[in-house]
Every structure is written in C-alpha cells, then in structure tokens.
Amino acid sequence: MRVLIVDDHPIIVSGCAAMLAGEGDIEARDAGDAETALTLFVEWRPDVAVVDINLPGASGFELTRRMLRHDEEARIVIFSMNDDPIFAARAIEAGARGYVTKNDDPFLLLHAVREVAAGGMFLMPKLANRLAFDKTSALANPLAELSSRELEILRLLGKGSSMTEIADAVHVSYKTIANTCSLLKRKLGARTPMDLVRIAIEQRLA
Template sequence: MRVLIVDDHPIVISGCRALLETDPGVEVLEAEDGASGFAAFFDSRPDVAVIDINLPGHSGLELLRRIIGQAPEARLIVFSMNDDPIVAARAIEAGAKGYIAKNDDPALFAEAVKEVANGGLYLHPEMARQIAFLRAGGNADAISSLSPRELEILRLLAAGRTMAQIADLLNVSYKTVANNCTQLKQKLGARSAMDLMRIALGARI
C-alpha cells in the first residue's frame, strides 16, 4: 500500500511514517505543500493520500478539490488540528473519504488509512454524531430573506474563508464584509462567525 502524506511539519510526517511503517507492506511518500502534494499525487498515484488542512499557499481543502476534480476516484483523508464538525463535514462534502483530528488516538490513524485504502470511509463515531446534529439544524426562513451578497458571504464563511479573504474575493473592503457579518448575525440569531458557519452548513449553503 502506498500512502502520500501532505503536511508542512516534518515531525508530523515522521510520526505518521512511524505509525504506518510498522506494516512492511506500506510505503510512505511525502510532500510539504499544496503544489508539491498535487504533483506527488499524480506522479505516484498513491492508494491513499492524507492531507493536512492547513498547508502553505493553497489550503488542504483546495488541494483536495483539485485532486478530486481530476481523479474523482481518489481516496483522500483530511488531517487537521481542528476537531470542529463543520470543518469535517466540509471535507467530506468536498470529496474526502475520511477525516482525522490530530488530537485523536494515534492508533486510529493507521486504522483510518487502512479503512480508506480498502474502499471504505472513516469518521470517528463522535464526529459523525456531531455532524448529524448539525444536519438537523438550519434556519431556512431567515436564510431565504438574505440578499445575494449576504448569501455569498455566508457561503464563503462556511467554506472556511476569513473576512480578509472574503473581502479580497468579492473586491470590497474589509469593513464592508465586517458590517455584512454583523447584519448576518442579527438576521440569523448568531453570536459569532462560527455560529454563522454552522447555520450555513446545516442549510447546505
């Protein structure tokens, strides 16, 4: 089994290698950013790729989408310090076959890789439960009243974009985005940007 690890922290890669190479049938490849990860994937065609969500340059989710766009059958796992179910759900929606938080039991890492390599899916049961509760939420009536600009900002927040990134993408000032976020919180009864992300995810914005 060939496994590609895409992470910019050498210690993390070393730890992953140590966990996987106890099995002599596993070959571990590595890349440190989105560009080299994309090239390494198509050069080596690994059985599984484990992608850190926070990579230099393009994010792990953007790398995942790029790979899936050219290889829909790719077996990809997102690896993250973030154990928020919103982030995990976004990864699964983007095409990931698994999601592992870096604070999970290390023994689960090798288990997840083997499960995905065998054609399965991997999500920690507690994470799956939290995502299910998110799916049960939603605020459809309030969302239907939002303007196109507000909907776009909400969608970008749900995709993990910062307000500064949203301002750049929409070609508006940071202050404009901040004001729109304040209005969104009032309209949707949210207290924070994280609440807005949960609402957007529940409504499948």
C-alpha cells in the first residue's frame, strides 16, 4: 500500500513514516506543502493520502478538493491538531474519508489508513459521538455555520495573508474573497478585518 503524508512538521512526518514502515506492507512518501503534495499525488497515485489541515499556502481542505478533482475516488484522511467536531464535519464535507487528531493514540491513524484504503470511512469514536449528539456545543461555536472554504479563508487571514494572496491560494477571484470576507464579518459579528484575524487566532485556526 502506498501512503502519502502531507505535513510541514518534520517530527510528525518522521513519526508517521516510521509507524507505517513498521507494518511491512506500506510504502510512505511525504510532502510539506499543498503544491508539492498535489504533484506527488498525481505522479505517484497513493492508495491513501494523510493530510494536515494547516499547511503552507492552501489548507488541507483545499488540497482535498484539488486531489478529488484529479481523482474522484481519492482516499484522504485528515490528520489534525484540532479536535473540534466542526473541523471533522467540514473535512468529510470536503471529501475526506477519515479524520484523526494528533493528540490521540498514533495507532488510530494506522487504523484509519487501513480502513479508508479498504473503501471505508473512519472517525474517532469520541468525535463521531460529539458530531451526533453535541448539538448545543456546535451551535455555541462561532465557526459552526462556516463552510470549509470559509474556514480556509479565515485561517489564511489569521496567518496574515492579504486578500490577493488568499485568492491565489484558493484559486478564486479577488472579488470572491472580498465578498466572502464581508459574509464572514456578518456571520461572526466582526466589524473589521482585524476582528476576523483575532477570531481566527482565538479559534486556533492560525
């Protein structure tokens, strides 16, 4: 089985690669950004891609969409520091087939990779339960009503990207980004672009 690891943290990459290599039947390669990852994905055709959300440039959500445009059967597991069920829901909406957090048992990632490679889907039980039953928490979270694209734009704002840079990163027009920022301000009760930056940082997007 071929597994592509997409993460810009060398320690995470080396740990994942060592764990997967220990299985004997898995070959792993890695990429540190969305552009390199997409090139390798197209050329190498991995069975599963393990993708972090917070990547340089385009996020894991955007990379997931781009991979699926090249191969609608792409099998992608999001591997993130964020254990908020909203992010798991947005990952599945973007087309990922699994979501695992980095602060849990690392062998859950191996379980997810094998489950997704076999054609299934994988969510950690606690996340699945929170998605199914924790409606009150979801409604209280200011990010609950945002789409994965809106989350991506908010994340890039939090990282200090200009609207022109964001438009380039997510492959849409400047006008689309400007309109989305206006919509984000209404949804999040923000008055200024700096308010959006503050919210992104407070919500651990940046």
